Structures are given as C-alpha cells and as structure tokens.
Amino acid sequence: MFSISPFPPKGIITKEDTSSASSIKSGKSGKSNKSSNGADAPSESQNGDDNSSTSGSVGKLGGLFKSNSIRSGSISSVLSGGPSLSSSQRNMGSVPEEDPFDLDNYRQCLQWLQQTCRPVFMKELSDLNYVPVPITADNARHPELIGGIQQIQTASWKQCQVQILPAERWGKPQEVLQEIQALHKLRKCRQIIQLYGYLPSTSSTATQNPALLLQQPSYGSLRQFLDHHFDSIQWPERYKLALDMAQGLRFLTLQGVPCTLHSGNILIDSEGVAILTGFGIPGGLVASAPCQMTAQPSPSSLLVYMAPERLQGKTTYDPDWEIYSLGILLWELSSGRIPFDEIIARAEAGPRLAKNMEQLSSAIVKGLREETIAGTPEIYEQLFKMCWQGDAESRPPLEVVEETLQMLVVVEPMDMLMLPGEDAGMSISTIVSDSIDGDAISTHTRSGSIRSTSPTPSHARNGSRPQTLHQAVSVSNPDMTEWYILSGHDINGYAIVPTYSLECEITPLLTCLGHFLPSSLPILKELLDQDADTKLLVKRSNQTCLHVLLDRYIPIKNENGSSHLYAALNMLLEAGVDVNARDVQGYTPLHSLMRNPKISSDDVLEVMNRLVAKGADTSIQVPKDGNVLALAAKYLHFEATRAILNNDILASEPESVQHAIESCMTMTGRQTDKFVNLRTKTRELLKLWTGTNASPRREKVAVKVLTDAGLLDAMGIRVKSKATCTVPKAQLDCANQYYDAHVKKKRDMIHLQMMPSAMMR
Structure with a gap:
C-alpha cells in the first residue's frame, strides 16, 4: 500500500500542468521538473526522435495491416469543408496562415472509420480543456512551426480521460489508415493504447473537422511516474507494472506489430495499469499522440534501451530486441532511474556528446550493464539479467517472462492502488469502455487490486x-x-x-x-x-x-x-x-x-x-555468511541464537561470536521500537559469550555435548564408551579439546575430594 497516493487527483490536465517545455532528463527518483503548483510538468515529447533515431531500421508496416473492403458510401457532408480554426489558434502558431491541409486526402480513412466505428459526438464529452504543448520535430505536421505551441484538446468520456486528435494532426495520409487499423486490431488488450472511436466533427459550425478519440492516460509516462512516486511504490506494485508491460508486448508480438520500448513510450492510466504506445509505423503521429503530453527521456538516453545487435547496425527487425528493452525497463523499475544516467548527463553537458555516446554504445555491446540495486528480489534480478543478455538466443521467450512475473504477482499480492477519497472497503464502480467498433464492450472492475487477480x-x-x-x-x-x-x-x-x-x-x-x-x-x-x-x-x-x-x-x-x-x-x-x-x-x-x-x-x-x-x-561454515549462528543473529531470530549458543560448542568460539555480532549490527529494517529492541537484545546475548563471561558458559556446553554423546557420566567424569552417532564429529572434537584443556582437571579434583567422604560413610 502506498504511504501516499501514487496518482494525482483524477481530472483533466490543465495549462499549469504543462508549464515546463523542456525535456525531463534521466535522473534519480524524486529529481524531476515540477510546475509552481506542484503538479507534474509534462515535457517536450521525444517520441518521434525515438521513432527516427532508434527505430529507423524497423521500416514501415507496408502491407502488414490490409485494409478492410470499403463499401461505397457518401461522406460528402464530412468532406465538404476544411478545418475550422480559431484566431487564437492561429496566433499561437498552431497552424500556418495558409494551411495546406486537405481533408480529401483522408477520404479512405474516413470511409473506414465511418463504416467500422460508432461515432462519438461532442455532446457526450465533458470537461473539455485546451493544453498548450510545444511543437517539435516529433509531433509537427507542419515542420515550419517547430518551436511554436499547439493546443491539444482533452476531455472526459465515460469516466475516461481522452485526447481529441483532429484530422489536421493525423500525419501522413498514406499511413493513417494503417495506424488506425492497427489500433483497431489491438483494441482488446488492456495494456495497449486505446482508440475509442471518432468524432464526425469537433465544431458546431457548418465546417466539419473530424477527429479521433484517443485514450490519454491521466498520470503521465513511466519515466514521469518513477521520478515522482518511486519512493512510495513497493515491490508488488512494480511486479504489476512489469507484468503489464510483458503482457502488452506479448500481445503486440502475437499480432506481428513491431514495438519500441522505453520509459517514455509507456504510460500509466488512472488505475495504475501500464499502457504501451510507440508501435507500428515509425512516422505515424496517431499512436504516439498521447505521449506528447508526458515527460520523456532525453534523446541521448534512448540508446540504452537498444539491444546490442541494433547498436551494431542490424536492420532486420527481431522481437528479441524488445525482450532486451523489457529487461532494461525491469531494472529501471527496481532503481527508479534510467541506466547510466550520470554518464549520459555528463555527456550531454559536455562538448563531445556524439563521441561519448558512441563510447557508451560500444561498452554496452561489449557487455556493460548496470549493477543490481540492493534489495532486489533474487528471482526478479535473475529475470532482467536474462532478458538483457547480449546474445539474443540466450534471452528467455516472452511467455516465460510473463509466467515468471505472474508468479511474483501471485506470491506477493498487492493492495489496491487507492485513488484520492477512496476507502479500502469501497466498491469501485465498473468502468465500461466502448471499443472502436462499438459492438464489443469490455467491462473492467477493480476489486481489491489494480485488476482482479486470482491467486x-x-x-x-x-x-x-x-x-x-x-x-x-x-x-x-x-x-x-x-x-x-x-x-x-x-x-x-x-x-x-x-x-x-x-x-x-x-x-x-x-x-x-x-x-x-x-x-x-x-x-x-x-x-x-x-x-x-x-x-x-x-x-x-x-x-x-x-x-x-x-x-x-x-x-x-x-x-x-x-x-x-x-x-x-x-x-x-x-x-x-x-x-x-x-x-x-x-x-x-x-x-x-x-x-x-x-x-x-x-x-x-x-x-x-x-x-x-x-x-x-549448526557449525558448518559458508564463505559469505559464516555459520548458522551468524545467520540467526543477522535475521534477529533471538531464541534460535540462544539455542545454538547453548548447544553448539563451536558456535561459542570467540571468532564465531564476533562474526555473529557483526552480522547482527549490519541487519537493516524498519526502524521501529520492536526492531531496535530486538537487535539490541540479540547483541547483548552474544556479548555474554565474549571475554571472561564466556568461560563458564562454554564449559557447560562442552559437558552437555559430551554427556549427550555418552562420554561423560552424571558427575561429568569420562567413561569408557563409544560416542553416539547423533552428535556431529566436529562438535565432539571441539568439546573433547575444551574439556581436556579446561574442565578435566577441575572435575577430577572434585571427584577425588568426594571419594574419602564416600569411603568413610
């Protein structure tokens, strides 16, 4: 359970939320740009850089998504005019004075949308809002406007936050149809960005300007989420996010859709589900539109997500690339930062950025990887290390990755990510979202967790x-x-x-x-x-x-x-x-x-x-952790520590006790009174077995070991018999040595003193 809510209050992103136009660079958790009111500050999107610089080898989808047979139909009402533009939009540089946009170029797309989708009308939307977003080379349909500001319209529709993407921002006409068909094909996966439908018009005037209705996850990119909330999320929540990414990636792979994974292309929705974007056509603006309002890694950081074979210039797309990228993201979830962020930050601040990044790329190809963060669960560590193997054939299949993450989620089930104002026992209303075709409705109910999870x-x-x-x-x-x-x-x-x-x-x-x-x-x-x-x-x-x-x-x-x-x-x-x-x-x-x-x-x-x-x-030693006494002390098993000292003569040797004291003091945990008191109690017990206080205690243990083995009588005097096999030989040898050196003479004297008294009686 979060100590604070990981998500801001549910609502529409305001202009103040986008006051920062600079890219959020990679960095440690908690060190991110914020606006004056404390809200997350979305940055200038770098998604297009990713598509151009990191995915140039992927190529266009070509005929991967074949168009459905389009029935003849009149859409003259839609094509009768160009987009309606307000004077404020023109003054902000959102479009040129003489816009070359021609809606007729999108005739085939509009026909497909009209025949496939149930339309959504403006009256169904609420909380409409315009958000200023910088125009960059990544999101500009009009390159001459790069450096200006465009108004992106958001709204609420059926309890979901959406972005209204007008036709003037759809991108290249020959690619838009493939993009929207790809989104339609992927609509059944919860972890992939949703195209809810289309609006025949975004204006009440006679001029028609059709638009797409895209899911706009409310809480930014994964990079933004980790920057602001890393300290408050626990391992179960990280497992959930990792599982979401693996499930979304596997669905894309099964559908034959190439994907580019990095922490800017993964968004977090209002229920804490990781949503994948950045797939399909590299130059498309539709699928990448939701990322334009979120914080992104710097362009230089994107190379750390690339598989070594890509860095070496391999151009033929391979799904194993994404398994490598997923491994990097799993590590990022464990650390809260981008790999090699300090190296990248120094390179970006210096005059030799290209040279330094080339050296980093070469080191990654040769096997350089980030160190495991202390406290990372062993299975999770093993998983991401196998995913980021340099040899593609050594990386595990996606289904194995998904199964392992599912096991981690089941073994350590998480509490529900609470939204502001919700109680743990409240029933959450069902969220119903219409798919793009309108006839298939998926129902998603949160009950006790991000998604209902069976153990x-x-x-x-x-x-x-x-x-x-x-x-x-x-x-x-x-x-x-x-x-x-x-x-x-x-x-x-x-x-x-x-x-x-x-x-x-x-x-x-x-x-x-x-x-x-x-x-x-x-x-x-x-x-x-x-x-x-x-x-x-x-x-x-x-x-x-x-x-x-x-x-x-x-x-x-x-x-x-x-x-x-x-x-x-x-x-x-x-x-x-x-x-x-x-x-x-x-x-x-x-x-x-x-x-x-x-x-x-x-x-x-x-x-x-x-x-x-x-x-x-209990006396067997291992190189790293010592004997069982040291481990019992480290994990503060007080009664087990006492039992070992009272029965194991080897454990009471000075070196063993000193190692146990050191192990006890290196134990870290929640600094509660109970924890501190238990650690102090364990340490004081161990100190009783040091110095002069230890001698009578060790004598007692040595006598007990030899008596249990049948080598001493009730008076503590040696008898001629064979030792029983229940006592380990190392214990017997140590007890015999200690008895002969410190106990035998004392016991013999006591025995001699008692003999005359016995004879006189």
Whole structure:
C-alpha cells in the first residue's frame, strides 16, 4: 500500500500542468521538473526522435495491416469543408496562415472509420480543456512551426480521460489508415493504447473537422511516474507494472506489430495499469499522440534501451530486441532511474556528446550493464539479467517472462492502488469502455487490486487443465497429479517450471515443495508413497528437497498455522533426506531456513530443533555468511541464537561470536521500537559469550555435548564408551579439546575430594 497516493487527483490536465517545455532528463527518483503548483510538468515529447533515431531500421508496416473492403458510401457532408480554426489558434502558431491541409486526402480513412466505428459526438464529452504543448520535430505536421505551441484538446468520456486528435494532426495520409487499423486490431488488450472511436466533427459550425478519440492516460509516462512516486511504490506494485508491460508486448508480438520500448513510450492510466504506445509505423503521429503530453527521456538516453545487435547496425527487425528493452525497463523499475544516467548527463553537458555516446554504445555491446540495486528480489534480478543478455538466443521467450512475473504477482499480492477519497472497503464502480467498433464492450472492475487477480498461475486461471505432471503439482491439483502418475508420467522426470526458476530443472517432488501450500500435503504424500526419489537435486543449484522447502516456503494464514510445514518436514526426515547436504553455494538446509525472512522466529526455532535432532550441524561454515549462528543473529531470530549458543560448542568460539555480532549490527529494517529492541537484545546475548563471561558458559556446553554423546557420566567424569552417532564429529572434537584443556582437571579434583567422604560413610 502506498504511504501516499501514487496518482494525482483524477481530472483533466490543465495549462499549469504543462508549464515546463523542456525535456525531463534521466535522473534519480524524486529529481524531476515540477510546475509552481506542484503538479507534474509534462515535457517536450521525444517520441518521434525515438521513432527516427532508434527505430529507423524497423521500416514501415507496408502491407502488414490490409485494409478492410470499403463499401461505397457518401461522406460528402464530412468532406465538404476544411478545418475550422480559431484566431487564437492561429496566433499561437498552431497552424500556418495558409494551411495546406486537405481533408480529401483522408477520404479512405474516413470511409473506414465511418463504416467500422460508432461515432462519438461532442455532446457526450465533458470537461473539455485546451493544453498548450510545444511543437517539435516529433509531433509537427507542419515542420515550419517547430518551436511554436499547439493546443491539444482533452476531455472526459465515460469516466475516461481522452485526447481529441483532429484530422489536421493525423500525419501522413498514406499511413493513417494503417495506424488506425492497427489500433483497431489491438483494441482488446488492456495494456495497449486505446482508440475509442471518432468524432464526425469537433465544431458546431457548418465546417466539419473530424477527429479521433484517443485514450490519454491521466498520470503521465513511466519515466514521469518513477521520478515522482518511486519512493512510495513497493515491490508488488512494480511486479504489476512489469507484468503489464510483458503482457502488452506479448500481445503486440502475437499480432506481428513491431514495438519500441522505453520509459517514455509507456504510460500509466488512472488505475495504475501500464499502457504501451510507440508501435507500428515509425512516422505515424496517431499512436504516439498521447505521449506528447508526458515527460520523456532525453534523446541521448534512448540508446540504452537498444539491444546490442541494433547498436551494431542490424536492420532486420527481431522481437528479441524488445525482450532486451523489457529487461532494461525491469531494472529501471527496481532503481527508479534510467541506466547510466550520470554518464549520459555528463555527456550531454559536455562538448563531445556524439563521441561519448558512441563510447557508451560500444561498452554496452561489449557487455556493460548496470549493477543490481540492493534489495532486489533474487528471482526478479535473475529475470532482467536474462532478458538483457547480449546474445539474443540466450534471452528467455516472452511467455516465460510473463509466467515468471505472474508468479511474483501471485506470491506477493498487492493492495489496491487507492485513488484520492477512496476507502479500502469501497466498491469501485465498473468502468465500461466502448471499443472502436462499438459492438464489443469490455467491462473492467477493480476489486481489491489494480485488476482482479486470482491467486493461481495463469495456466490454471484461464480454465485450461494442467497439461503435465509438473503443472498439476505446481497448482496443487491432487486429482490431476494422481491421474498423470497413473497414466505413466515419469515421477522423477526433470522439467523447467518457469514459476520456480528460469534456468533450473526440477522433479515433480521438488516442484511440490517449491510451491508448497496446505493443499500440497496430499500431493507430497502421494509422491513419497509412489517412491519419488528424494535424493534428486535441483539442477544447477544442487538443492535438496529440504533446501527447496525451507528456501521457498511462504507462510499461509489459516487456523492450522504452520502445521503443514511441520508435517512436510517430518515426511522428508522420515524419508532420509540428508540434513547436512550442501548446495552449489555451500548452504545447508539450516542456512536456507535462517535466510528465509518470511518464516517466523517461532517456526525457525521449531524447525531447527527438529533438524538438529536428526543430526543437523549448526557449525558448518559458508564463505559469505559464516555459520548458522551468524545467520540467526543477522535475521534477529533471538531464541534460535540462544539455542545454538547453548548447544553448539563451536558456535561459542570467540571468532564465531564476533562474526555473529557483526552480522547482527549490519541487519537493516524498519526502524521501529520492536526492531531496535530486538537487535539490541540479540547483541547483548552474544556479548555474554565474549571475554571472561564466556568461560563458564562454554564449559557447560562442552559437558552437555559430551554427556549427550555418552562420554561423560552424571558427575561429568569420562567413561569408557563409544560416542553416539547423533552428535556431529566436529562438535565432539571441539568439546573433547575444551574439556581436556579446561574442565578435566577441575572435575577430577572434585571427584577425588568426594571419594574419602564416600569411603568413610
């Protein structure tokens, strides 16, 4: 939930909102141009620069969108006159004194609109407003007016903000038909800019000036949104925006429409949905019109979104280009800024801009990428790094990207992006938008989130049944799981499950534990009853079943608490899973348990005790994080820290305790009283095990370890017997050394003093 509303009050953009005409350059979040009244200041659009400088190799769509057969019909009333122009518009330089505009050039477009669309009339619009927008090379139909100002008309229509695009701003007549047909073809995708319809006239006079009615997202470009609201959006909201971009891009790809992705071509609507623009014909002005009122990256910044093969001069369009650009945008969502923004800013301020940008381009081709931002979730980081691979064949398919983002959205569901004046419990009225043909009406209701989201993976949500054993297990469908097992599917077969990892292959048993829910218990039992091999590891990460369960487990709030976790743990322990196995990074299941911040401290203590009872060794070290004590202290599991110190003689050694203290103090989090007090409490506990205070405590632990192993009697005196196998050898060796050096002589003296008294009695 945002600490402040991420969106300004719903309404029409005013003239004050566009007081700044300069481009918003790339920069860190919160450092953006604002008008005097505090509203976001849209900048001079650079979308055309993107189309000309970054998409010149894409080429025109040509015959990609073939015109529908146009029936003969009279539109003489529409073509009878030219556009009606007010004197104020002429004085502001919006059109030349002698406008060469000829409506007859658009006859074919108007015929198509008339026969395909239900018309919208001016009386249906409200809150009409004119917004001054600079005329640039990107949005100018009349090049001689570059540098002037044009009036863009906005309005409200059926609870949506729209832009009225008169025919005089449509662009080249031979391309407009292809553009509006492309928009019509793409109208069913929520994440793509919508062409709602057309107005037969924008004037009540006899002179007719037809116009298009375009969606005008209320809250600016993604670049503008991140500049002003990055600090108030959390990871679930970022996942939603990323998923919107992936879904829109995939829809464009399926329709064969080339797209140019950057944070200026993605707009945010009033419900927080990312809307894609900047696709289709490079020179078209229709699809790019909504971007003209929004803040854009500087022209120099656009090269950082280009795939290396484009920077090297490849001219044949490839959809893999956009996967690379999507990876850059995912990183931008994690950082709030454009990649290499400081380098670009210095280059733009210096005299050798072209040379410096050429050097940056060359470095990107050679593999230069931005660093991961601290706190970025591991799966999300893995995703954008695969998307921005220099080799196009190494980038994941779009459907895999979408599946992974969908999993992140499901795992960490977000609260609704609240609009000003709305309460969390209020029912939001249904927003109905007419499609361009008027006969297909799409209904979109917000209920508890940006869009209604079912907590199931996409292949289950769309009504289709799981197609493989792995899919049935991942969606916790016991009936389909049993059916596939009985059908002979390989119960130990490996497969890549996108919602688990983009590159690791796992078995059905590992899939079950990686998506573990209370409803997964019957499936786990069935797989174990069918002799699923518990010794098989996750490929590449070498994680065991225990690693996966403790690393991926997410608590589910229900009346039974964590009982399903304990039940699964007991099943695996009974099956003989190695409790001290190391993964590729050297972590044991105990390390994975401590590193999972979603598991409560009470559950951590209980699971640790059960693992230790089966021989888990808390003293095993890993190069990065040290032993289990250090991780328990880092994540402030106070009771687990106490239990380890009281039972692990190696953990109480000075070096181990000092490392744990350092780990505890480097832990960051919300500076609440509870957090600060818990960190202080953990640190004070560790300090009790340093200096002279540590000796009696370590003596007690050494005696306990040897007694549990059967090497000491009730008086603490050595007995001749073999040690039990439940105590790790490293613990025994350390306890023996400490006992011989500090305890044995003391215990022998006490024993001798007691012997005469016993003989006299």
